[in-house]
């Protein structure tokens with residue numbers, strides 16, 4: 251199994267810090283952590299001091315990914331595993347260690363060029379409480395949530411995750427939706443069904459990140475806030491067949507999406523886990539609002 255214990259943090263480069271502050275806190279229920287020296291801020295969603303680094307950058311994309319390992323020995327072991335896989339890693343410099351508020355770690359690149367960091371000793375900031383997502387978020391040993399990384403070459407990126415990082419394959423979804431070919435592989439490093447998924451044909455390095463609420467009411471309440479705020483919704487509430495998550499998808503101020511969900515499946519025993527290839531992305535729902543409205547209005551028109 252991987253030395254990686256969990257997805258620890260994500261770093262975004264954003265062009266509109268104020269919009270991110272508003273969406274992150276008022277709509278998503280995250281809580282501001284601290285202002286960053288080079289501009290930007292961090293957001294929390296549990297006791298960890300830094301789960302999201304939101305920094306000024308015109309890319310509006312994923313800049314770096316933090317993976318937590320147990321200690322310095324685990325960092326060294328992961329470095330050796332990566333080296334055996336042909337991936338060079340470098341110790342984090344003092345400035346990065348201070349900026350991330352970790353005790354130490356290494357950095358390396360995934361095949362698509364995104365900076366990955368494996369760190370130990372991330373700072374904690376005490377009990378978490380959100381005035382918006384009152385039931386809190388499901389994290390703990392499961393980590394931040396998950397995100398979908400762009401794979402320019404699926405085999406290469408999946409090989410990096412499985413053999414470079416030691417993640418395990420959860421399952422895959424391969425299907426066509428309205429002429430668009432979907433090919434996603436889901437990987438895990440702890441019982442969370444997936445911490446990192448990889449998909450092709452994506453304009454940015456990240457398709458979406460997922461926040462898992464402890465209570466389904468908080469998903470519904472977030473849905474109301476998103477709709478009221480007029481944030482672009484990509485998929486209304488639905489349920490995935492593989493991780494069983496009930497969720498919806500909307501757009502961040504940077505154009506990539508977030509998923510807000512509840513009820514994700516956990517893989518508790520890898521030895522008994524069967525890896526399926528699913529031929530659909532959702533068991534129900536997850537329809538684009540425009541398509542949904544078109545159907546509703548047509549039916550209402552027909553019945554009037």
Ligand SMILES: [Fe+2]
Pocket residue numbers: 396458459460509
């Ligand atoms: Fe997701």
